[in-house]
Amino acid sequence: MADSVDEDLALPFFVVHVVWHPESVLGKMIADALMQHFRRDIYKNIVGGNGIPVVFRSACLPGAGTPIPLTLDDSEASATIVILDEHLVSHVEWVDYIKHISAQVEEFSRSGFKRMLFPISIQKGVLNSMSVPQQALRWDSWVGDDSAKVQQLRSELTYEFCRMLRYNLAQLEAPTERNIGEYLKKVQVFLSHSKHDDEGTEIANAIRLRIYQGHGLASFFDVHDIPAGLPFDEVLLHHVRVSAMVAIHTDSYSSREWCRKEIIEAKTWNVPLVVANSISTVDERSFPYMGNVPLVRLGHDPTKVDRIDIVVGRLLEEVLKDYLWKCQTHEIRATLPVRAIFIPRPPELISLSCIPSVFPEDRHGTDSEDLVLIYPDPPLSTEEERLLSRVAPHVQIRSLNEWKAGAIR
Structure with missing residues (x-):
């Protein structure tokens, strides 16, 4: 190197x-x-x-x-x-x-x-x-x-x-x-929840209240924060892209179309994400793209302040990790002689699906043969590497330390 x-x-x-x-x-x-x-x-x-x-x-x-x-x-x-x-x-x-x-x-x-x-x-x-x-x-x-x-x-x-x-x-x-106006802007939190579970709305309201009482964060709470006259889907997806997200995982969450869309959008844009698990009975089909992020169990009383504080605190840590990663790798990204994508969490299948939108062919005039996907250490397990390599054999997937050590073919 x-x-x-x-x-x-x-x-x-x-x-x-x-x-x-x-x-x-x-x-x-x-x-x-x-x-x-x-x-x-x-x-x-x-x-x-x-x-x-x-x-x-x-x-x-x-x-x-x-x-x-x-x-x-x-x-x-x-x-x-x-x-x-x-x-x-x-x-x-x-x-x-x-x-x-x-x-x-x-x-x-x-x-x-x-x-x-x-x-x-x-x-x-x-x-x-x-x-x-x-x-x-x-x-x-x-x-x-x-x-x-x-x-x-x-x-x-x-x-x-x-x-x-x-x-x-x-x-x-x-x-x-x-x-100073830019510095004072609040970090925004997107509360993704299903309104088909009373518990989902109750937890979202409790987190929103705690946010306003404590850290000076801003929250986005679907219909309550969409200006009149604007299409709700456009506003929702915009806020997902510029926010840190708490996904409130109740029994009906995975079955709701817009909950799934919000998760996919958050993963596509690599926004900080924490899952607040509050399954009370059963989730018939757990949404596969909710993994690879911290999961906090809310417990028997999901509106208890101490559990909510753990969720908010863990989300803040994810936001800090995200900014640390981007700041620490900025100079590398700016001067890197090879084409690379730096992502703030370990890669998964959805990470590979985003590659065409990040490096379109008409921008570089070539395909992705020399593309490297770089993520924070530790390296992926062998079984994860093999799976991702089968899906995208043309993309090299390396942790930052592996890449620094010259592990590029």
């Missing part, structure tokens, strides 16, 4: 920094929880190595009152999380340390949103001692125990990271001046 490709992948696109005072027991617990979450297996295969890099700043060097300074140019984009409590704000040198980071981020943000600072207020009153312009996440006003608050924090940060990477991906593809 060419050196330029290796260099592009050597620098992580996105890094998370976590800063807390060493005397803060809760601060360390939060930092460890964020480390474990963002270095999980689901992110390892997107960005390589051990998941999203998480850098700690807490321990001070001998003779120093604060940690070594943060390096904000160790990645293309970064998020700095500062855990504010009485231990931190009662030490002047730590307050100055945080203000210096804030000033650095502000300097970077004049040209865009590559560096962001997310203060977390874990005790009431600490914000009065910190004069930084960045809006804080108010852990001190959330309900529930520390475990519930950690889960909420992970989801809130994941959503903010999605916004960051969405904006930066757009800048990679078409650079423009700093535009």
Whole structure:
């Protein structure tokens, strides 16, 4: 593989920094929880190595009152999380340390949103001692125990990271001046459900309500969100293509024509997708194209807030994975000497059906003999590879690491 490709992948696109005072027991617990979450297996295969890099700043060097300074140019984009409590704000040198980071981020943000600072207020009153312009996440006003608050924090940060990477991906593809309006656009969620099961509509309503209460997402809820005068099918399919989808799998879901259309459209456009399983009795014919994505079991009471939070949180992770993949592979896609399609999840039969629309013959003047389909690691199982090869023997299907290692015929 060419050196330029290796260099592009050597620098992580996105890094998370976590800063807390060493005397803060809760601060360390939060930092460890964020480390474990963002270095999980689901992110390892997107960005390589051990998941999203998480850098700690807490321990001070001998003779120093604060940690070594943060390096904000160790990645293309970064998020700095500062855990504010009485231990931190009662030490002047730590307050100055945080203000210096804030000033650095502000300097970077004049040209865009590559560096962001997310203060977390874990005790009431600490914000009065910190004069930084960045809006804080108010852990001190959330309900529930520390475990519930950690889960909420992970989801809130994941959503903010999605916004960051969405904006930066757009800048990679078409650079423009700093535009806060584009950054503030909400990530849209499409709630795909069957209205022939009362439970399907009930769950969709519960998820929609929770979305509005929590993460600042936008939802699309079929007839309620279609402007008068427009054809409903055109509006529905448009929203599928630009949204992340929750497919609410109730007993009648697979039998409904438009539910099936929505799934196929979502898979065709590779949008982030999570299946919320709520089968109460039996699904007579499970729709085959609902696989290859995360499935969350809603349980006996599918409208319980904690189960809905798991669905929304898992969807946000899928959105973040999607943006990470596209950002991390942007330079490769832009300079690749061979024809390739980069897809954000392991390929399946429906992936092969989309190839003609991605690389039409009249655009390249040749067939697909030299086409490579590249997807996140790990590699497919042998039986999956054989099946896909039988269907499309002219297409080479490789995981990113296989491709980087030169596994192309």
